[in-house]
Amino acid sequence: xxxxxxxxxxxxxxxxxxxxxxxxxxxxxxxxxxxxxxxxxxxxxxxxxxxxxxxxxxxxxxxxxxxxxxxxxxxxxxxxxxxxxxxxxxxxxxxxxxxxxxxxxxxxxxxxxxxxxxxxxxxxxxxxxxxxxxxxxxxxxxxxxxxxxxxxxxxxxxxxxxxxxxxxxxxxxxxxxxxxxxxxxxxxxxxxx
Amino acid sequence: xxxxxxxxxxxxxxxxxxxxxxxxxxxxxxxxxxxxxxxxxxxxxxxxxxxxxxxxxxxxxxxxxxxxxxxxxxxxxxxxxxxxxxxxxxxxxxxxxxxxxxxxxxxxxxxxxxxxxxxxxxxxxxxxxxxxxxxxxxxxxxxxxxxxxxxxxxxxxxxxxxxxxxxxxxxxxxxxxxxxxxxxxxxxxxxxx
Numbered sequence: 001x002x003x004x005x006x007x008x009x010x011x012x013x014x015x016x017x018x019x020x021x022x023x024x025x026x027x028x029x030x031x032x033x034x035x036x037x038x039x040x041x042x043x044x045x046x047x048x049x050x051x052x053x054x055x056x057x058x059x060x061x062x063x064x065x066x067x068x069x070x071x072x073x074x075x076x077x078x079x080x081x082x083x084x085x086x087x088x089x090x091x092x093x094x095x096x097x098x099x100x101x102x103x104x105x106x107x108x109x110x111x112x113x114x115x116x117x118x119x120x121x122x123x124x125x126x127x128x129x130x131x132x133x134x135x136x137x138x139x140x141x142x143x144x145x146x147x148x149x150x151x152x153x154x155x156x157x158x159x160x161x162x163x164x165x166x167x168x169x170x171x172x173x174x175x176x177x178x179x180x181x182x183x184x185x186x187x188x189x190x191x192x193x
Numbered sequence: 194x195x196x197x198x199x200x201x202x203x204x205x206x207x208x209x210x211x212x213x214x215x216x217x218x219x220x221x222x223x224x225x226x227x228x229x230x231x232x233x234x235x236x237x238x239x240x241x242x243x244x245x246x247x248x249x250x251x252x253x254x255x256x257x258x259x260x261x262x263x264x265x266x267x268x269x270x271x272x273x274x275x276x277x278x279x280x281x282x283x284x285x286x287x288x289x290x291x292x293x294x295x296x297x298x299x300x301x302x303x304x305x306x307x308x309x310x311x312x313x314x315x316x317x318x319x320x321x322x323x324x325x326x327x328x329x330x331x332x333x334x335x336x337x338x339x340x341x342x343x344x345x346x347x348x349x350x351x352x353x354x355x356x357x358x359x360x361x362x363x364x365x366x367x368x369x370x371x372x373x374x375x376x377x378x379x380x381x382x383x384x385x386x
Contacts, residue, residue: 013217014379017210017247021352024206024245038245047250052217052231054210057240057248126380158380159214163353186207187319187351189382
């Protein structure tokens with residue numbers, strides 16, 4: 001199963017490394033055929049400079065990325081990213097054949113711009129809730145939850161909530177036992193709501 | 194203040210990205226002069242393939258790294274790493290002029306091999322506690338704690354405990370208010386013991 005995480009310059013480091021870690025650790029408990037194929041996707045250049053000058057290389061660009069089963073769009077300095085027509089169109093196209101679309105933190109703004117979330121109940125980083133409400137008034141933006149799962153569109157709260165959400169995804173795709181084992185292996189105190 | 198995080202092939206992704214995120218986020222609340230200078234260090238090649246085929250570029254190698262004020266050594270597949278004389282000697286030398294030395298997860302094995310921890314009270318990933326006790330019998334290895342801070346040598350439990358420990362470091366170096374603000378910004382439920 002292909003788990004693709006979309007990253008970009010000034011993406012928030014934990015927004016993508018947290019979910020990557022969850023699927024990577026969960027795979028250690030799975031048979032070869034059952035393992036998650038988790039990878040990072042960037043637009044053009046494989047080299048991405050995330051926030052704090054964190055230099056990461058994606059596994060695929062838009063040119064060669066395989067179809068994802070789960071697409072995770074991360075947050076960070078999203079304000080420039082939402083303006084990129086190529087990016088928004090790619091997210092829209094990719095999501096059409098994806099079983100699950102998820103966002104971490106302000107990644108929700110990219111899903112809203114791509115009209116993947118329209119009149120959905122969603123969440124984002126606590127600091128960005130007023131802006132998300134204001135920019136996309138048809139959304140029902142809720143606070144004080146780690147994630148919202150609505151019709152296989154899952155939005156999570158800020159930064160570390162992406163880890164809680166990814167554990168939920170492991171539970172949803174595989175089972176709760178595997179998600180609990182993954183959290184234990186990561187010594188992570190999974191907040192399940 | 195220079196915060197250097199030592200990484201290597203098959204290092205655990207969250208072991209280094211978690212602490213990097215903490216210092217990076219904390220810096221957003223600080224004046225330019227007060228900000229943490231957080232960077233990743235590798236041995237020879239800047240390109241490092243961490244666990245799960247996560248391709249990260251370090252900021253410095255042993256050849257050009259500046260003296261660190263805080264040196265964080267991360268875990269992962271540490272079994273090959275502890276055998277590397279160059280690495281162990283570098284950790285030993287670098288630590289002599291560093292104010293604080295810390296490990297995440299099985300990074301404790303590297304500190305033990307470098308004799309930075311000898312008869313100290315320490316911790317590591319819950320799964321590796323028997324091995325650490327067995328390999329270095331003079332250590333007092335404790336369990337069920339997120340980190341142990343002894344004489345500016347700080348060892349943390351597995352994977353995500355590196356985030357809790359890094360927040361402790363922010364609190365220790367700067368103040369508790371900044372650490373709490375950082376945890377809130379990361380929407381991270383900081384376990385303080």
